[in-house]
Amino acid sequence: xxxxxxxxKTLQEGVEQLFGFTPGEAMLQLQQTRKEFExxxxxxxxxxxxxxxxxxxxxxxxxxxxxGAHAPxxxxxxxxxxxxxxxxxxxxxxxxxxxxxxxxxxxxxSTEDNAEVVMIEYSSPxxxxxxxxxxxxxxxxxxxxxxIMKGNGRKVxxxxxxxxxxxxxxxxxxxxxxWGNGETPDNTGIKGDHLVGDFYVxxxxxxxxxxxxxxxxxxxxxxxxxxxxxxxxxxxLLRKWEAHDEETVALWKMMNGWVYxxxxxTYRELGVDFDKIYYESETYLMxxxxxxxxxxxxxxxxxxxxxxxxxxxxxxxDHKVLxxxxxxxxxxxxxxxxxxxxxxxxPIGKMIYVVGNEQxxxxxxxxxxxxxxxxxxxxxxYHFSYGMVELPSGKMKSREGTVVDADDLIADMVNVARxxxxxxxxxxxxxxxxxxxxxxxxxLGALKYFILKVDPKKNMTFNPEESIDFNGNTGPFIQYxxxxxxxxxxxxxxxxxxxxxxxPQAMPLEAKEKEILKTISEYPxxxxxxxxxxxxxxxxxxxxxxxxxxxxFYHDHSILNEPDARKRNFRLVLSECVVxxxxxxxxxxxxxxxxxx
RNA sequence: GCCCUGGUAGCUCAAUUGGAUAGAGCAACGGCCUUCUAAGCCGUAGGUUAUGGGUUCGAUCCCCGUCCAGGGUACCA
Numbered sequence: 001x002x003x004x005x006x007x008x009k010t011l012q013e014g015v016e017q018l019f020g021f022t023p024g025e026a027m028l029q030l031q032q033t034r035k036e037f038e039x040x041x042x043x044x045x046x047x048x049x050x051x052x053x054x055x056x057x058x059x060x061x062x063x064x065x066x067x068g069a070h071a072p073x074x075x076x077x078x079x080x081x082x083x084x085x086x087x088x089x090x091x092x093x094x095x096x097x098x099x100x101x102x103x104x105x106x107x108x109x110s111t112e113d114n115a116e117v118v119m120i121e122y123s124s125p126x127x128x129x130x131x132x133x134x135x136x137x138x139x140x141x142x143x144x145x146x147x148i149m150k151g152n153g154r155k156v157x158x159x160x161x162x163x164x165x166x167x168x169x170x171x172x173x174x175x176x177x178x179w180g181n182g183e184t185p186d187n188t189g190i191k192g193d194h195l196v197g198d199f200y201v202x203x204x205x206x207x208x209x210x211x212x213x214x215x216x217x218x219x220x221x222x223x224x225x226x227x228x229x230x231x232x233x234x235x236x237l238l239r240k241w242e243a244h245d246e247e248t249v250a251l252w253k254m255m256n257g258w259v260y261x262x263x264x265x266t267y268r269e270l271g272v273d274f275d276k277i278y279y280e281s282e283t284y285l286m287x288x289x290x291x292x293x294x295x296x297x298x299x300x301x302x303x304x305x306x307x308x309x310x311x312x313x314x315x316x317x318d319h320k321v322l323x324x325x326x327x328x329x330x331x332x333x334x335x336x337x338x339x340x341x342x343x344x345x346x347p348i349g350k351m352i353y354v355v356g357n358e359q360x361x362x363x364x365x366x367x368x369x370x371x372x373x374x375x376x377x378x379x380x381x382y383h384f385s386y387g388m389v390e391l392p393s394g395k396m397k398s399r400e401g402t403v404v405d406a407d408d409l410i411a412d413m414v415n416v417a418r419x420x421x422x423x424x425x426x427x428x429x430x431x432x433x434x435x436x437x438x439x440x441x442x443x444l445g446a447l448k449y450f451i452l453k454v455d456p457k458k459n460m461t462f463n464p465e466e467s468i469d470f471n472g473n474t475g476p477f478i479q480y481x482x483x484x485x486x487x488x489x490x491x492x493x494x495x496x497x498x499x500x501x502x503x504p505q506a507m508p509l510e511a512k513e514k515e516i517l518k519t520i521s522e523y524p525x526x527x528x529x530x531x532x533x534x535x536x537x538x539x540x541x542x543x544x545x546x547x548x549x550x551x552x553f554y555h556d557h558s559i560l561n562e563p564d565a566r567k568r569n570f571r572l573v574l575s576e577c578v579v580x581x582x583x584x585x586x587x588x589x590x591x592x593x594x595x596x597x
Numbered sequence: 598g599c600c601c602u603g604g605u606a607g608c609u610c611a612a613u614u615g616g617a618u619a620g621a622g623c624a625a626c627g628g629c630c631u632u633c634u635a636a637g638c639c640g641u642a643g644g645u646u647a648u649g650g651g652u653u654c655g656a657u658c659c660c661c662g663u664c665c666a667g668g669g670u671a672c673c674a
Contacts, residue, residue: 031613044616046654056654082654083617126674163674307672317670324672331674360601361669387602388667395667424636442636454610457602459667461609470636472622473610480636488633522613529613541611544621555629555638597636 003092004030004041007071011043014066019052019059032518038078039085040518046082056082093517094503094570100520101501101577107523107584109153116349118149119157119342123272124355127259128168129197131266133389133404133462134356134396137451140590141386142354143272144452144536147588152531157346160274161338164256165281168200170237173251174230175199175206185258191407193262196255204399206230242328269410271444271590278341280334287337288329290373291322299372310369320365335366336373343377351377352534357385357457384534387459389451404464413443416467417476426597438594442476445591449475452589453540473544475591481547482582482593485575488559490595492572497560499572507566512553516574519546523581527588536589543585550578 008028015023027047033039045059052059057079064077064084075089100106122142125131131139146156176183176199185192207230214224225231240248267273291308294300300310300322308323322333342348353363363383370378388395396403417439421427427435450468454460470476492499509517523542530538559575562568583593 029616031616034617037617042617044655046616049654081617166674168674305672309672321672326672328672330672334674356668357602358668359674362674385602390667392608420636424634426634426636450609458610459603463609466608466623469609469623472636474622474636476636477622480634484634484637491633525613533614537611541621548621551637552639554633558633560633597634 003073003088006073007041007067007086010067010071011063014063014070015048015052018062018066019048019054021051023048023051032522033085035515037080037083037085038087040088041086043084043086044082045084049082060084090507090509090514091505093509093514093521094507096521097517097574097577098501098503100523101573101580105584106577106580107527108151111150111153111155115153115155117157117347118154118350118352119159119346119348120146120149120352120354121159121161122146122354123160123267123274124163125263126163126166126168127193127196127256128172128200129398130191130193130262131406132396133406133409136270136406136409136447137386137389137460138354138356139267139270139272140448140451141384141456141536143270143590144539144588145352145354145384145534147590148527148530148536148539151527151584151588154350154531157276157348158274159276159278159342161278161280161283162260164279165241165252165284167234167238169196169252169256170234170241171203171207171230172196172199173237173248173255174233175203176255177251178230178233179206185261191262191265192258192260193266194405194407196259196262201398203230203234266406266410269407269444271592276345278338280338283337283341284329284334285337286341287333287335288323290336290340291329291333294322294373310365310372312365312368315368317365317368320369322369332362332366332369335362336369339366339370339378339381340375343375348377351381352384353381354384354386357387359383360385382534384456386456390459390461392461392463392465404462410443410447413447413468414440417443417446417470420470421597430596438597441592441594442470442479442597445475445479445586446470447475448589448591449478449540452536453544455537456535475586476597478543478547478582478586479591479593480597481550482579482586483595483597484554485550485579486595488575489572489579491560495560497568497572499569499576501573503570504566507570510553510557512549512556513571513574516546516549516553516578519549520577520581523585527585530588539585539588543582543589546578546581546585550575 007030011028012023015021028043030041030043033042043063045056045063049056049059060079060082064079064086067074067077067086073088073092074086076087078085120142123135123139125135142158146158149156179202180199183195185195188195207228210228210230211224214228215221219227237248241252291300295302295308300308302308305325306327307321307325310320310322312318312320320332321330323329342351355363360383363381367378367381370381391402393402421435421439421442427438430438446468453473526538526542530536557571559568559571562571586593
């Protein structure tokens, strides 16, 4: 905020004049005054007490007096325990509101032609099972991060790397071949990704039975696990796939096709999308080539068994395998290929990987390997490492059936939203179609906010027994505040009340009004900080804050029934500004705002 | 074993990056709809910030020890 800089300058002069030394930046940090104290901005004077050789109270009041005399914006000050609380003239806040209203994209930065291109990889599913709650967190974070980067003037390319090849999909294929009875999404009515997931589970069940039977027959556990017929069949399919066996590839394509249609439906429900999708089946060979090039150039080395390794001991890490002894590639190999392909395809300034924190080590290694291979961008890649979603009982485990399915969860949320909406009976005169749209908006608002309000770095807990709240610090609370304001603005229009951001010089502000104005003034800094610290949570918490403040104001003061026309005008402008900010902020979280609810 | 994370109200989460009396919501209890949407507002209660030390004007935040939880350390992804 400009006013910060202005006051800082005056404060610096003050310190020089009063105490005879030049204070460093760190000494003059202004912060928002806490609500329980009077004032708008606060200077902590402790850091300069020593140099000034005065008591904290003396330093504070001397500086306060100096400000009063030299900064016309300052209306007054008070000193509490070495904290200098500065009060600004109300006109400063009104000016600020006018600026916020007049700026169509208040808080956002426009995208220049030469803006940095940021590529964000997120979602990145395996094609052998449907998306679950963990993927939801990933998708929401990735999408929101992309919106936040756009809001900060970057060019963004959203990308997805689909892990469409490997032993996992072959397992589903084996199960379908042997026990599938020709089932398809069409003839069963089961969503494709779920159907393929069912076959994956079916494979596992048979596999375990086979292993048990083999152990019964005298084999050791390890032998049995390696020789179970199902597993041998899956490996055989993988081998055939890599050898481009026609029938295998056709089956692989068919089943992956089912999965993609399923994923697309889930993505559509979640409201996330991608500008460019990569498939590992199309990138892993390039990764292999890069590794072989590294081998030729002496960056990597080959062991006697034929496997290829990178020695990272000089970097404080270990040795890392890059090609198996049978020549097939591992996850890391594929990621190298994908990275190269992307940098060939786009003028990427910054590459962000939205991937869980369990892969911290993987990305540390990937970064080093790309660097060794001669790509300057290797070191600069950013692993957006987010925490896991846990159940009250601990981690979600697919084999224990505790995984929270994405589609089920969304459907449940919509049902809860509909039930609650019908109980409240507020949308009875709404068209059925529009009501449905609104219920969905609310359901997704609740889900998305629930997940995004948490610091991405931290693990979070989700309790499937209790449905996500719609009251309090929630998405629907903010949506509701928006709908309320829209209702007021609608009524104003209907009754022919117009309003504009011109305010009288001296108009006393109510405390709640001023709180909202202060919060409005913080918005640009929050948008910036959300990008700088990669945190949608900052925006989420900000939106809650401004909604809560507005509700308090709304409760205490009437807008349309305010007799003083100038005040009524101001309140309408204020309300509209809050709407604009909520749409903008929540929009960057991927949450839509209903006009009525 | 070694390397990362994390531990804040009964529960889910904050805390302006070292600042004032650690804040919200849920759950509990009590109030507020003849007035712009009560999915709201107000109040009560709830804390030795896991624990023991250290650094300083000041520590939830930085350093060291201990306990607990999670993750990583695969020719898995």
